[in-house]
Amino acid sequence: MTDPIDLWETQQKILVILAHPDDPEFFCGATLARWARAGHEISYYLLTCGDKGFNDSTAADMTPEALCALRHVEQREAASVIGAKAVHFLDREDGYLVPDLDLRREVVRLIRSQKPTVVVTCDPQNLFATYGINHPDHRAAGQVVLDAVFPAAGNKAYFPELLAAGFEPHTPKEVWVSLTQQPNTTVDVTETWPIKLEALLHHQSQIGDVEKFKARMISSHTEDSTDENPRYEEKFRVVKYT
Ligand SMILES: [Zn+2]
Numbered sequence: 001m002t003d004p005i006d007l008w009e010t011q012q013k014i015l016v017i018l019a020h021p022d023d024p025e026f027f028c029g030a031t032l033a034r035w036a037r038a039g040h041e042i043s044y045y046l047l048t049c050g051d052k053g054f055n056d057s058t059a060a061d062m063t064p065e066a067l068c069a070l071r072h073v074e075q076r077e078a079a080s081v082i083g084a085k086a087v088h089f090l091d092r093e094d095g096y097l098v099p100d101l102d103l104r105r106e107v108v109r110l111i112r113s114q115k116p117t118v119v120v121t122c123d124p125q126n127l128f129a130t131y132g133i134n135h136p137d138h139r140a141a142g143q144v145v146l147d148a149v150f151p152a153a154g155n156k157a158y159f160p161e162l163l164a165a166g167f168e169p170h171t172p173k174e175v176w177v178s179l180t181q182q183p184n185t186t187v188d189v190t191e192t193w194p195i196k197l198e199a200l201l202h203h204q205s206q207i208g209d210v211e212k213f214k215a216r217m218i219s220s221h222t223e224d225s226t227d228e229n230p231r232y233e234e235k236f237r238v239v240k241y242t
Contacts (some may be wrong), residue, residue, distance in 0.1 A: 004073045004238070005034060008131035012040045013117040013173075016084070017107060019097055019137035020050040021075035022203040027178035028195035029082055030189030030233045036083025037192070041120075043056050043086040044079055045110060047103070047141055050206075052094040057208045064094075067205065074203045097137040099124075099144035105159050112167035119172045121145035123180035123237060138179060149175055149208055150241075175239045183235035191239035193217075193232040 014035060016024050024032060024044055036042055047222065051064040060066070072089060079087045087093045090106065097103070124135045124142035152158035163169075176185075189196070199216045200207065207213045212241030221230035 003110050004186065005038065005187060006030070008040070009036075012117045013041055013115070014118040014120060015045060015111070015114055016042060016120040017047070017110070017141065018122060019047050019070075019122075019141035020053070020094065021071040022050070022053075022078070022087075022200070022206050023045055023122070023141075024084075024120075025078050025082065025196060025199045025203065028090070028120060028176070028234050029199050029237070030192040030232060031187045031236075032120075032197070033082050033085065033192035033199070034187070034189060042082070042084040043088065043114070044075070044084055044238060045088045046075065047090045047094045047097055048094040048096050048137060048142075049089050053206055055206065055208060058205065069096075070205055071203075074108045074119065074205060077202040077205050078199040081195060081202065085089045095137060097140040097144075099140045101145060104152060105162065107144055108152045108159055109162055109167055111148060111153040111172065112162060112170050115170045116172050118174045118176060119145065119149055120176045121172040122178045123182065125182055126179055134179070142177065142179075146175070146177070154241075171241050173241055175241075177239070178234070179235040180235065180237045182237050185236045187234050187236070188231065189234050190230070190232045193230075196232070216237040230232075 018024055030172055049068040053067060076087050090239040122138050122142040124139045149172060154169045156163050156169045219227065221232055225231035
């Protein structure tokens with residue numbers, strides 16, 4: 001089977017647009033690490049700063065403002081491990097993300113200004129994830145990004161104020177939808193799984209007990225492999241515009 005990543009013969013400009021700090025690494029960090037090491041240019045655009053990401057290990061005196069600032073730092077460190085070139089935060093309020101026209105216009109502006117060849121997001125139809133109910137921000141982020149990619153980003157009749165401001169239509173060649181239960185593309189990420197794990201450890205505010213987390217990540221191998229000889233995969237729904 002040809003590896004889907006090896007089909008790219010030229011350098012790709014990849015925009016990762018997701019809801020929270022840590023989503024890029026959790027959803028598809030090992031694939032991003034492979035792309036970075038193959039010379040592709042990766043930028044993150046995170047719609048919120050994860051200011052409601054409180055859990056059992058959060059310090060009692062933590063505030064949403066302080067958590068937002070901390071998660072900016074954690075995300076920049078993790079992205080650096082992955083090999084992403086830049087991290088941008090739109091800083092919408094965590095937990096309240098809505099895929100409305102205002103946010104769609106912002107994502108269209110982003111796509112038209114950056115002109116990526118590849119956009120990475122997540123599946124808005126994934127309501128029941130393996131760990132329970134999928135976060136509403138994940139679904140909202142996936143919905144607004146897909147709605148922006150098609151038909152709005154490439155059609156000048158959508159958001160004419162953007163065209164008037166100089167943002168010419170642009171449609172990415174490929175959209176890679178992570179955190180999906182409708183995959184059509186599987187990437188073998190065995191070699192970069194340790195990089196994903198190392199990057200995730202920088203999201204210290206989110207992972208709780210480090211040893212338990214490491215054990216869970218190491219055991220997340222494919223069913224046809226073992227703890228001694230593990231193989232790892234990340235799956236996507238890929239949509240192509242040629
Ligand atoms: Zn998230």
